[in-house]
Amino acid sequence: MSPSRPTPFPSELYGGRLTIDLEAIADNWSFLDSKTDARTECAAAIKADAYGTGQDRVAPALFAAGCRTFFAAVPTEAIELRRLLPDAVIYVLDGLFPGTAEHFLEHRLRPVLGSLEELAEWSDLCKAAGQSFPAAVHVDTGIHRLGLSATQFADVMTDKAFLGPFEASLVMSHLACGSAPDHPMNRHQLDRFRQITAPVPHIPKSLANSAGILMGPDFHFDLVRPGIALYGGKALDNAPNAMKPVARVEARIMILRDVPQGDTIGYGATQTAPRPLKNAVVAAGYADGMLRRASSSDGRPGGFGMIGGHRAPILGRISMDMITLDVTDVPPDLLARGALVEMLGPDVAASDLAAYAETIDYEYLTSLGRRFERVYARLS
Template sequence: MLSAGALLTLDLDAVRANYRLLRQRAGAATCGAVLKADAYGLGAAAVAPALRREGCDTFFVAHLAEGTALRGILGPGVTIIVMHGLFPGTEAEALRHDLVPVVNSTEQLRDWAAFARAQGRPLPAWLQIDTGMARFGFSEGELEAAIAEARDLGSLALRCVMSHLACADTPAHPANARQLAEFHRLRRKLPPLPTSLAASSGIFLGPDWHGDTVRPGVALYGVAPTEGQPNPLRPVLRLDAKVVQLREVAAGTPVGYGHTAVTARPSRLATVAVGYADGFLRSASGRGVVRFRGLDLPILGRVSMDSLVVDATVLPPGAMRAGDTVALIGEGNDLDRVGRAAGTIGYEILTSLGHRYHRRTLGG
């Protein structure tokens, strides 16, 4: 019997199916997998081996600590790339765990190259250039300075040059073509190297953006890659929560903290055992819905720390009882819809899901 207030179900077969679709869309490019933030909150210990069984051998994380943890899960034989690069003094740890840093700045290049010289051999790295996002990577001036100085770049075994797209989820946005042109212009200043530009949404822009390696992240977990278009990816998770209590109230009854909602009619209210402490965002207050037997039940009033209230008046008397479960995320209410209702995106919903849920894993 489930003792937690909610059940989060992860479908690893769906993750694998999404990877196969993305690999197919990537064509001749290598299809890696981004497992940062503990596989976007779903658990790298479950997701990584499933993707490995599907044939993925190139993985991306954000931080060094994520890379060392992933190496412990997957063992040798796969490439793990640390996209944020290394902080000073952590170079030996990266080498010990056979991690490949992305060199994003002059300082990171200097430190990793000096460490390589101390080891007496070139060490692997990816090099990131900034093509118009002003976030990570070498500017044109910094790149030219590094090329002119030559020693540090020459101390490394550069495996790939990469950048990142700012507007790939909006295919018609002119920034996509501008960044592609800028990427090719800047990379030609370097010796010939494999390239990587496309993450999840970029894969769907087409082959011109693919390069040699694509880096799908949130698409693996079912979030739609393109705004306003049908989602070709399978949902990978479902979040069901228990009904704690039902009550019948009169019209004009204030509900929840701040009395931000007042019933407009005699109503049947259900208190559900999930709140913002579970990662279900407070911004969904008065905007989101849960699903029960194919029906939308609107969230009424504020989402509390440990609970929320839904309007179940549409249900016949006795159709819902304490102990029943409602779907906060699932069929008819996917991550993208939940994100829109909370004024955000599916990424934030996915990575915010907390640790109080009972977790169940299917397939894989």
């Protein structure tokens, strides 16, 4: 079952619930769009099933909000997106896989060409068809993943064998350290991008992801490509998160039990009860995107859930299907078998959980809730 399709079972059969706020996602796009001026288009990165929130629901909501250009990662994502949005411009960030150009044409997709081999294949296709098909060209400004080198780009721009049959619809690069706005790499990449693309002022340009948008107009150019911020994630490490939360994960309490002081909890006996505790075991685990690295032990604290505004720390290791929470200090009237505990959402930010798990909120969002009931509704 695709995680973005309506869930087919009664609510009470699920171990938890994933609620996604489409209006909040649209509001986040509008907020980011407002950060740019009239000459800059605000697109949307919608890869990984819209960062785990459900592409089939999110894409139409963003299009209704005014977004017209979308970025997928791989061709299969883009083909599904085309079925949803027949009139959108759709780029494929991972470029042109060998022998797939005809599929791009069939579905009116634009590859982001990041190597001489990809450029040659696309150019040959256009030459054979006698028609120019749009594509983006990716230049590397320092992240050393995809993209042409500065020398390759300069050569390509003057080589009719490459760009004679078609003209790039976009020239783009990607920031390596955008989440740390004071990092010197950001200014270095901006300067490199300006230098590399100066000979092609007529081609639209794109450098900014979510962080780049929030770093100001120097990074905006002609098109910005927000991703994590659309889905409520924290784009800048050193600033408060201005985005609306868009998802809430709630896990069902299966059992409440007392644990004597000195007894251990969970696999590996890594957590010892420092006092008599009351525990709640909830039906969520790392198979549901609750990352095991956020476990607690005697040597380090783990993540937490929230019950009626009260913090419930994780106790011991997160297992595949369940998590144990310390509910000793939660009012008893909030605790009941079958009750739902917020494990991520407005009161438990993904970025906070990510800090405990020594990762980033992207990993939480893209891993969430494949076994949960999925609901599309306002969070507030």
